Amino acid sequence: MEKFNAYRIFNEDGKIAARVTQMTPDELDKGEVVIKAEYSSVNYKDGLAATGAGKICRKFPINGGIDVAGTVHSSSDAKFKVGDKVLVTGFDLGVAHDGGYAQLVRVPAAWVVPLPQGMTTLEAMTIGTAGFTAALSVAQLERNGLKPGNGKVIVTGATGGVGSVAVEILAGLGYDVTAVTGKDGEHDFLKQLGAKEVISRHTLEMGTKPMEKNLWAGAVDPVGGATTAWLTRTMNYGASIAVSGLTGGIDVSTTVLPFILRGVNLLGIDSVQCPMEPRLEVWRRLSTDMKLRHATAIAHVIGFEQLPETFATILKGGVTGRNVVKL
Numbered sequence: 001m002e003k004f005n006a007y008r009i010f011n012e013d014g015k016i017a018a019r020v021t022q023m024t025p026d027e028l029d030k031g032e033v034v035i036k037a038e039y040s041s042v043n044y045k046d047g048l049a050a051t052g053a054g055k056i057c058r059k060f061p062i063n064g065g066i067d068v069a070g071t072v073h074s075s076s077d078a079k080f081k082v083g084d085k086v087l088v089t090g091f092d093l094g095v096a097h098d099g100g101y102a103q104l105v106r107v108p109a110a111w112v113v114p115l116p117q118g119m120t121t122l123e124a125m126t127i128g129t130a131g132f133t134a135a136l137s138v139a140q141l142e143r144n145g146l147k148p149g150n151g152k153v154i155v156t157g158a159t160g161g162v163g164s165v166a167v168e169i170l171a172g173l174g175y176d177v178t179a180v181t182g183k184d185g186e187h188d189f190l191k192q193l194g195a196k197e198v199i200s201r202h203t204l205e206m207g208t209k210p211m212e213k214n215l216w217a218g219a220v221d222p223v224g225g226a227t228t229a230w231l232t233r234t235m236n237y238g239a240s241i242a243v244s245g246l247t248g249g250i251d252v253s254t255t256v257l258p259f260i261l262r263g264v265n266l267l268g269i270d271s272v273q274c275p276m277e278p279r280l281e282v283w284r285r286l287s288t289d290m291k292l293r294h295a296t297a298i299a300h301v302i303g304f305e306q307l308p309e310t311f312a313t314i315l316k317g318g319v320t321g322r323n324v325v326k327l
Helices: 044-051 121-143 161-172 184-193 225-234 257-261 276-286 304-315
Strands: 004-012 015-023 033-042 067-075 085-089 104-107 152-155 176-181 197-200 216-221 235-243 265-268 299-302 322-326
Touching: 004 044, 004 304, 015 044, 015 304, 033 044, 033 085, 033 121, 033 304, 044 304, 067 104, 067 121, 085 121, 121 161, 121 216, 121 235, 121 265, 121 276, 121 299, 121 322, 152 161, 161 176, 161 184, 161 216, 161 322, 176 184, 184 197, 216 225, 225 235, 225 257, 299 304, 304 322
Parallel strands: 152 176, 152 216, 176 197, 216 235, 235 265, 299 322
Antiparallel strands: 004 015, 033 067, 033 104, 033 322, 067 085
16 A cells, blocks of 8 residues: 655654655545645645644544645545646644645545636645635625725734735735835845835834824734724724734733724634635635745745654744645
8 A cells, every 4th residue: 555755743652743654545534535645735724733832633543734736636526527636724723634735635525625717736735724814815805895096904914924915915916015124135025026115013103002103004913903993993984904824912901992983893814614605715715816926035935844844943933934845
């Protein structure tokens, strides 16, 4: 029986440890579709899971990786046939079901998205879970009235996976993008992606009033915490904030005033259990009007052996762009 490499996470006497190991297909979790994996990616959630820094995994041992793209190796579901290019992000992948850090991945057919026409598997994982979250954020903002002519749109945590793709997407759609980052050496990178203005998080004046000056027509916020609270105080009338992350903390200290006096909207973005219909629509847009123009600038391709150091870097907030794992 064929053997393949997988980056597997173990709970050894209460201590989380992860390493490359060899498996056979019959050891994988059940599902109708087996994918010969080509690429996965590194998301903040992957770092939490593989290091034990967060209680992410609901079973052990488990193959890490919350997304994957590749070719159908076998399928018992008529919707997919051998040779089809596909991708999977979210659901229980890499959390309660063997994930994408493996050369073979078996998943339920209900999780599988056909690779959009004109998109490669490398491009799909340059987007990955983080990029899909960014695109979902932009789509939700647009559904709530955001248009390019409304004013400036701010992206927090702009050099990270969600942030960098959000800057790229928004700029490509014609929005006036302001990027916020704590990495002062990456301002040129963000301007290359299309940001018209870059603000250093270290010099950002958040103020202390319940409501500050109106600044933003929309916001993509993968940071949370005090940053989200500041955004609620500085949005234009009727503007929305798409919140998808917690790197800045889970507590948000604000008042009801921005919501009842300015009609500010706080939009929760969940890319994990997103239903298939909007999921397919967002992936379609990622191959058309939201297609990344600077994918090569965002993507850094790594191998299995570089995963531990990459996890350490992403948990410290040191990653710029997207780390794509070649399988």
